[in-house]
Amino acid sequence: MALNKKPVTGMRDILPEEMAIRDYVVGIIKETYGKYGFCSMETPCVESIANLTSKQGGDNEKLIFKILKRGEKLNVAEAQSEEEVVDGGLRYDLTVPLVRYYSNHAAQLPSPFKALQMGNVWRADRPQRGRYRQLMQCDIDILGEPSNLAEIELILATTTTLGRLGFKGFEIRINDRRILKAMAQYSGFPEEAYDSIFITLDKMDKIGLVGVEAELLGSGYDESCVRRYLELYRNLEEAENGVSYLAQALEGVLEQSVSEGLQEIIDNVGATKTADFRMVFDATLVRGMSYYTGTIFEVSIPGFEGSCGGGGRYDRMVGKFTGNDVPACGFSIGFERIILLLTERGFEVPCGKKIVYLVEKGVKGQALCDVMEKAQKAREQGAQALVVRMNKNKKFQKEQLTAEGYEEFVEIYREALKQ
């Protein structure tokens, strides 16, 4: 039976040109984050189904690739439901596994623990252009650091990495979940309405102030609350410093330490950054995941719609595993989007000399040894050296090799070596 040549639905093979870029980016990321003291760590791609369906993953929990039980534990004929036949699933993010890992190994880990994870995650999304069911994620997290030193380091490390990859003029937007809540509270909305209000607020960049106002009114919220809420956002557009404005306007509702802490992050990153980007306060930034408890941030790169990464503070997730909360803050860069951007820009991976030894058919014995010897020498001296048999259509073969980046050709013939 002929086998199936295509990858499974929604997943893809990665061709050598893209892989060269990916390998290069992984190298830069590991090297740069390493300089900030982030340690590589890894968890299995498979997690227990109980951990994956514990409500930490939001909508991603609907998209899990589930793994069938094995051996005697499996009885398909008698099973009535999915739960009876599965025991694991492919992870849909790196945050749940990180928190499980930290809970399991905290005693053996540095404190605070600065973690770097690069790994695939899987989501059974509806297949669509540019969106794949297996994707690489790249997360850095700091566990055990309650102060905003964590946020400053995460943002500096991430932006330095993006800078080293050649990105310029990008933007880090920052907000705080506690500011979002204080603004809603100040406006008089009931607490149980906050999440739904934030979902509407999140559309600000698409529908604008007027659109948000209309949607909130349409949802039946009290008109005076909506007015009061929107007035804050209108004033923010005029304010010279949004954080200071809100610190004053929300006095008594917003803790002073929140606005001070946020301002310190913005000032410190602005003063010590090495990459070319702007750091801005954005009171409309929501970020979907419900586990965030404090600061939230997102990175936007010009020429790419949507975010190219983001993160925030989630101080109460470790407690779900251990019963004891541990301060935690993370930043995930959109690895696949960055690769897409670099590919579209025709990014070329820096590399050394590339030589081809074209060996005529029939060159063998000592003559072939001599060729291999030369190639080995070239490699030791740092070159990339390819030894291939010469094709009948040598011109075409050399054109192909030139397209692959080979620039120097050494041709070895039987005759020449017989002399």
Add this chain to the structure above:
Amino acid sequence: MALNKKPVTGMRDILPEEMAIRDYVVGIIKETYGKYGFCSMETPCVESIANLTSKQGGDNEKLIFKILKRGEKLNVAEAQSEEEVVDGGLRYDLTVPLVRYYSNHAAQLPSPFKALQMGNVWRADRPQRGRYRQLMQCDIDILGEPSNLAEIELILATTTTLGRLGFKGFEIRINDRRILKAMAQYSGFPEEAYDSIFITLDKMDKIGLVGVEAELLGSGYDESCVRRYLELYRNLEEAENGVSYLAQALEGVLEQSVSEGLQEIIDNVGATKTADFRMVFDATLVRGMSYYTGTIFEVSIPGFEGSCGGGGRYDRMVGKFTGNDVPACGFSIGFERIILLLTERGFEVPCGKKIVYLVEKGVKGQALCDVMEKAQKAREQGAQALVVRMNKNKKFQKEQLTAEGYEEFVEIYREALKQ
């Protein structure tokens, strides 16, 4: 509900110390194989269940982690068998995916295609010490090269990589499936018995010539065949050059090109190798996978029982996907075993200066900016710089950091900065 802190059965979390070694080894592998012109490539971790159960994977096919269908395609309550509820599985090796990939993309790939794959594979083995259900594999393959240039390049690239990782005095054993067959044919065994004979032969290193003889006789094979067969192996032990001996002894049964080709590989690798290892012909080498068609080889490292990698030629596997055979030859190094060996040897990853900035609680504003500025400068100059809050027990904290390899400490106090 408290969540499960442990990884799933048979899989493991990887701690930072080991990850540092893994990252380093991955870097050396990619760099070294790159110099030989191998291109990185990647396939999804999930393959269609049909491809995984196509009899290319031998016993591994019994160990597949299977993936449940999703949405409307799944009906657990009515299903009677596994086949009805699964559509994919986690790959158990990188060879089947490689061949699928090549079949799908050959027109866009260099010819010959020198592929480097590093990725996880999964096998639901019975959990046991040192053997895990998720493991990293590292394969190089050359597709489209019929001559032994492929074998020579694969062995040189692999041994150079092992040498760069500090391994010395190791051994590459080589044989050819066609020699195994010719020896069995010469001895008069019926062709249908070959596979079973090779399974016995494979135990030579454990049970010796006498044990193999006894087991073959015990299996009921003709005594004269067994004698003739064992005589070849006894003579090989005395022979100065095993390949030459067999070329003569098997004249008329073994094609001359096989022994010539094998001798050329041994001579060429011997003459051009850069690492410290021995290349030996071993007529008892079998290698389990039935897909091998020609040369087979294995690497043994002193201090480690069993092989640390191996490979061979499999010229008829692409044809299973496309109908047209393509010459193929591969070498897989035992990544997990190499990491284990390096870890046991206390391998230390080379790294630059490691500095810690210990910041007293309460240092903030401009004072904190100054610290971050210094750390950023140190990183730009190549150091690994950690900025952490000073603990109450500073002595213990510094001991911990020293154990993590930090050697320089800069302490920043509120008072000092107020001046």
